[in-house]
Amino acid sequence: MMREIKPTAPPTLSALLQGFFAEYMMQQKALSPCTVAAYRDTFMLFLNFASVRCVQSPATMKMTDITPELILAFLDHLEQERHNTIRSHNARLAALRSFLKFAAHRDVTSLHVIEKALGIPMKRFERPTLGYLSRDEMLAVIGAPGSGWTSQRDHLLLGLLYNTGARVSEIIGVRVSDVVLDKSSFVHLHGPPVSG
Template sequence: MHIPQHTAIKEFINYLTFEKRYSRHTITSYTLDLEQFFTFVQSQYGEIDLPKISSSIIRTWMAELKNDTLQSRSINRKLSSLKSFFKYQIKQGTIIQSPLTTIVSPKTSKRLPAFVEEKNMDTLFSYVEFGNDWKGKTDKLILQLLYHTGMRLSELIGLKEQHIDFDYKQVKVLGKGNKERIIPVSQELLTNIRHYMAEKPVRLPQVTVLLVNAKGKPLYPKYVYTTVKHYLGAVTTIDKKSPHVLRHTFATHLMNHGADINAVKELLGHASLAATQVYTHNTIEKLKDVYKKAHPKA
């Protein structure tokens, strides 16, 4: 069965968009990876049917990526996109076997997630000044929500007022693939949220999200990113200062205080435990540090 490559890509992307409900960012990544691969195939081998794409073609493409000095982590992401694509083609009956079955992913060096030290987070909320205007109040709540809940940037921007449960002291978060999860929160944070909601300068009937600008409109991702970078820059010298670093900080601080890894997995909304296990490395590093400082023979 001959299916044009561009049609096969389009059908797969539609599947990810409407059935798997992947985020726009993920869809863009898959699309770019697949288009890049098939552009390479076209330039090197001409128009060939999907069943004729072999593992040797994949390896040649990987070699080309390495020649372009692409990092192993980036190559692995592209391979992951291809794996998903060919797995879908097997499901559709277009091919019998994936050409990636014998492909070995390049080894990557394990990077520990960057996080902010507890004392620095204390400094941020105890001593750093936030403006007394609406911008200052919004900025402070952005940082508090990210650190107290570990939610993703997209989840923060989409957090609705009705998803704050003041009675049960929890928030409902809509995560990847529209999966809902419940995150318990402190009374202190709930009090801040209540004051923020009561003081909103403008209430637009069509806007139901919690965080808004002075005109009552939802925040842009870039605004949140810039805000986090600015305030973290006042308390830490780590290279990365992003909303995702506060997610790492949330998870690392929980693990350092003995939280069960499965509980942390649920709080973060991870699909598998493997994604959460990276935070145990930070815990081990902390234990090593304690050992070196405390053990007489260390």
């Protein structure tokens, strides 16, 4: 005689969120407290927005309520009402996507909605062009060293950075044995280790 297998109910949105923060972010990923706080803020904003828009409390919401339309309306709200930048828009969307990917493994019944929501693209934005200092401006920054030891050290470090084009990490890594004071003086610079 075969036993009837009763289907289990899908996890609630609150259970998924709790698992996302407690298990996934803090234990499995061991993300920094700042990252966890940023994701928490995203979900506080999102759930407040969703509860007003869907006219129900976050405790009664289901994964199927998190539609692409709701997410897009939330992102528009952030830009229009809260005057968030496109970078903030993308950061909030990244947090929601991370949660949706987590939820897809826990709630198979909502995969159709999750898949559609994951299709929301990040917004493109213009990256500001980085400027640079002219030679005269740089010489003004470097200036003449003072008589103190730290002033002379800082002058030497700034001059070394400017004249070699080295990264700060390369200058920090310079050891006494890397400096050669000869007829033609030079410094051995070592780049970051190559991960393989």
